[in-house]
Amino acid sequence: xxxxxxxxxxxxxxxxxxxxxxxxxxxxxxxxxxxxxxxxxxxxxxxxxxxxxxxxxxxxxxxxxxxxxxxxxxxxxxxxxxxxxxxxxxxxxxxxxxxxxxxxxxxxxxxxxxxxxxxxxxxxxxxxxxxxxxxxxxxxxxxxxxxxxxxxxxxxxxxxxxxxxxxxxxxxxxxxxxxxxxxxxxxxxxxxxxxxxxxxx
Amino acid sequence: xxxxxxxxxxxxxxxxxxxxxxxxxxxxxxxxxxxxxxxxxxxxxxxxxxxxxxxxxxxxxxxxxxxxxxxxxxxxxxxxxxxxxxxxxxxxxxxxxxxxxxxxxxxxxxxxxxxxxxxxxxxxxxxxxxxxxxxxxxxxxxxxxxxxxxxxxxxxxxxxxxxxxxxxxxxxxxxxxxxxxxxxxxxxxxxxx
Numbered sequence: 001x002x003x004x005x006x007x008x009x010x011x012x013x014x015x016x017x018x019x020x021x022x023x024x025x026x027x028x029x030x031x032x033x034x035x036x037x038x039x040x041x042x043x044x045x046x047x048x049x050x051x052x053x054x055x056x057x058x059x060x061x062x063x064x065x066x067x068x069x070x071x072x073x074x075x076x077x078x079x080x081x082x083x084x085x086x087x088x089x090x091x092x093x094x095x096x097x098x099x100x101x102x103x104x105x106x107x108x109x110x111x112x113x114x115x116x117x118x119x120x121x122x123x124x125x126x127x128x129x130x131x132x133x134x135x136x137x138x139x140x141x142x143x144x145x146x147x148x149x150x151x152x153x154x155x156x157x158x159x160x161x162x163x164x165x166x167x168x169x170x171x172x173x174x175x176x177x178x179x180x181x182x183x184x185x186x187x188x189x190x191x192x193x194x195x196x197x198x199x200x201x
Numbered sequence: 202x203x204x205x206x207x208x209x210x211x212x213x214x215x216x217x218x219x220x221x222x223x224x225x226x227x228x229x230x231x232x233x234x235x236x237x238x239x240x241x242x243x244x245x246x247x248x249x250x251x252x253x254x255x256x257x258x259x260x261x262x263x264x265x266x267x268x269x270x271x272x273x274x275x276x277x278x279x280x281x282x283x284x285x286x287x288x289x290x291x292x293x294x295x296x297x298x299x300x301x302x303x304x305x306x307x308x309x310x311x312x313x314x315x316x317x318x319x320x321x322x323x324x325x326x327x328x329x330x331x332x333x334x335x336x337x338x339x340x341x342x343x344x345x346x347x348x349x350x351x352x353x354x355x356x357x358x359x360x361x362x363x364x365x366x367x368x369x370x371x372x373x374x375x376x377x378x379x380x381x382x383x384x385x386x387x388x389x390x391x392x393x394x
């Protein structure tokens with residue numbers, strides 16, 4: 001029984017309740033940092049780390065956090081881990097840190113983390129919360145990487161910095177800018193919603 | 202000096218539009234731009250909170266955190282100030298302006314997770330603006346965000362009348378595409394400032 005619940009938690013995270021496509025959470029950063037695959041991977045890893053750490057802390061403390069101040073507790077927990085991510089990026093990956101700069105700080109307001117904390121971690125034990133955090137983080141990362149791969153391929157003609165497209169292909173610069181983000185994510189949402197059959201009324 | 206402030210304001214509204222250039226505040230953007238009424242209600246609340254938090258966060262950063270050498274924790278400080286301000290504004294409005302509270306009170310709690318608010322505070326530190334510049338910049342960003350959400354909501358309301366649209370495209374999908382086209386047109390402003 002426990003095993004099937006774990007599988008359900010994972011499946012919900014990476015497909016059925018997909019944080020970006022189905023719940024529309026964390027769109028800001030999904031759009032803003034997805035111009036290059038390396039930025040997307042860094043952002044995905046950062047968000048996953050913060051999710052897992054927050055999930056562990058909140059699910060351990062869930063019995064002693066008073067209900068009235070829970071939002072502030074989530075915020076402080078999330079912000080503390082975001083500072084760690086920011087410092088690590090600055091120290092070991094200065095180039096990536098420069099290009100996604102302030103968006104690292106905006107992980108704090110990434111609604112995926114708040115949403116999962118409020119919707120899942122407060123009412124579930126450590127193991128389930130950990131699985132949920134991992135699967136949501138994974139779902140978020142693969143979405144970001146998918147969007148980034150399309151945009152980097154069309155906008156720069158490269159993947160992870162390697163030249164992929166033939167040289168004579170003109171670079172589609174708009175794809176690496178804001179409009180490209182909207183078009184690619186909009187199309188992806190269209191595709192996934194058609195497959196999963198989820199519709200808006 | 203006034204010219205400088207004007208430039209910052211125009212840049213914040215048009216060329217550095219929060220929604221279409223920096224892609225900020227997208228969560229409420231997608232969920233609220235279904236009707237013009239809710240969009241403008243949210244917009245009014247956002248303008249108020251963004252300007253207010255910039256007013257509070259600037260002195261805290263430059264007069265308290267920098268002299269103490271603890272810039273490291275500014276994420277925590279900023280987000281607590283924002284959450285606190287939103288709570289305070291909500292309480293004040295409930296007590297003294299019940300009409301206003303009824304109009305945009307429901308949007309206030311949502312603002313804490315609107316990343317535009319936090320982003321304005323972070324950008325004003327990165328850009329090293331003075332106090333006055335920061336406040337003008339914050340106001341401009343908020344105005345730009347409202348313009349964006351109101352345009353998208355208005356277009357989306359008209360689109361409701363069109364029957365034929367792929368099922369999966371409805372809602373967020375089409376909002377993304379509309380925003381993409383608008384973002385393209387906002388690129389036209391980029392040579393201005």
